[in-house]
Amino acid sequence: MENLKVKALPASFYNDFLSDQAKEWVFSPIRVLLPLEKTPGILSVLSGCPHSSTFPFTSLSFTAKDPTTETSETTITIPQNQLAPGLQYSDTAGLPDLLRWTTGLQERVHGRKHGLNGLGEGVEGWRVSMGSGSQDLIYKAAATMVSPGDSVLVESPVYAGVIPIFKHLHCKQIEVPTDANGIRSESLREILKNWPRGKKKPKVLYTVPYGCNPTGMTVTLERRKEVLQLAREYNFIILEDDPYYYLYYGQATRAPSYFALEATEPFSSADGSKTITEVGRVLRFDSFSKILSAGLRIGFATGPEALLSRIELLTATSNLQVSSLTQMITFHLLQSWGYDNFLLHTRKVSEFYGEKKDVFERALERWLGSGTNEEVANEGRLAEWNSPASGMFF
Numbered sequence: 001m002e003n004l005k006v007k008a009l010p011a012s013f014y015n016d017f018l019s020d021q022a023k024e025w026v027f028s029p030i031r032v033l034l035p036l037e038k039t040p041g042i043l044s045v046l047s048g049c050p051h052s053s054t055f056p057f058t059s060l061s062f063t064a065k066d067p068t069t070e071t072s073e074t075t076i077t078i079p080q081n082q083l084a085p086g087l088q089y090s091d092t093a094g095l096p097d098l099l100r101w102t103t104g105l106q107e108r109v110h111g112r113k114h115g116l117n118g119l120g121e122g123v124e125g126w127r128v129s130m131g132s133g134s135q136d137l138i139y140k141a142a143a144t145m146v147s148p149g150d151s152v153l154v155e156s157p158v159y160a161g162v163i164p165i166f167k168h169l170h171c172k173q174i175e176v177p178t179d180a181n182g183i184r185s186e187s188l189r190e191i192l193k194n195w196p197r198g199k200k201k202p203k204v205l206y207t208v209p210y211g212c213n214p215t216g217m218t219v220t221l222e223r224r225k226e227v228l229q230l231a232r233e234y235n236f237i238i239l240e241d242d243p244y245y246y247l248y249y250g251q252a253t254r255a256p257s258y259f260a261l262e263a264t265e266p267f268s269s270a271d272g273s274k275t276i277t278e279v280g281r282v283l284r285f286d287s288f289s290k291i292l293s294a295g296l297r298i299g300f301a302t303g304p305e306a307l308l309s310r311i312e313l314l315t316a317t318s319n320l321q322v323s324s325l326t327q328m329i330t331f332h333l334l335q336s337w338g339y340d341n342f343l344l345h346t347r348k349v350s351e352f353y354g355e356k357k358d359v360f361e362r363a364l365e366r367w368l369g370s371g372t373n374e375e376v377a378n379e380g381r382l383a384e385w386n387s388p389a390s391g392m393f394f
């Protein structure tokens, strides 16, 4: 839409979204000073980094598939001087090179403009932060935002991996039903409209919008718009867990992520004009597990600075950071590919899962549908299902 102004929610907006415990978290006295060590001319006696000359690794080479051909491999070598940051402690948010690359990816794939200070047009107040897989970040985000006793909105059936998260945090999961088109926004509206007076309102909605684990559903554009509208109306934040985003093999034009949508969906102002869109209601989780390797343990969160900085307080006091070495390997692979070949690679991965889906669906049709199996022929269809358009689940 032309002349649509993008306005980032101010940092103070998130005060109400912090959990009781997150409000009390303190900075790691060591980690908060780490950036100072990069000041030219500083001789640091601060952080207790082991001396890199004692590390036995001198270079690293690995081979990787070339996305532009079906067969060939390329060798990627990281020489000693470039390898050094990968062998050392690094920033809590992630290796700067990988942060830059993934920020560029978000700009390109989701059409969002990066920028932090919230001043000036087009500066949207988001950044990226690395985690040990997206699971790590989802746990930390939940701990950042929900206090014991809080209610959280979760789609149902929900990814089994988040049930223990919300249980650990002693919060109540309010299930929002889903169907083939994704989360049922009219049910969500009913839940919110009939929310008991005096009961603390939910601050977050957890959803897996592409190729959901376990249902395989992908949310339609219409539903996404309605859910975003509800987030704005009832004041909650969408936790967009999207590890299957790049595994879309559907034929229809793909719907934008919630992260993309919030920057293009106008926000109706009091006078009814639709010239402003408000961003900062989406905390997005990406993962390299399904497209590069699950063993790398790298995921990244994209969203408002005010939430990411709290998540990083937790990282700084738990695991300090994601492994510098796996971040470095990932960065060198991605840099050698560039964005185009990364996207080409993900397209091939999605085609792989699309073919598997077809094989599985043919078997379903044969044994549970109207196929050639004699029993099925006698009994009629034994099951109904919806064909997924993304991901690994049926």
Ligand SMILES: Cc1ncc(COP(=O)(O)O)c(C=O)c1O
Residues within 6 Å of the ligand: 132, 133, 134, 135, 136, 159, 161, 208, 213, 241, 243, 286, 287, 288, 289, 294, 298, 299
């Ligand atoms: C919906 C969903 N979220 C998160 C994860 C965790 O992914 P990661 O390997 O990035 O921690 C998975 C893994 O299966 C998943 O299915």
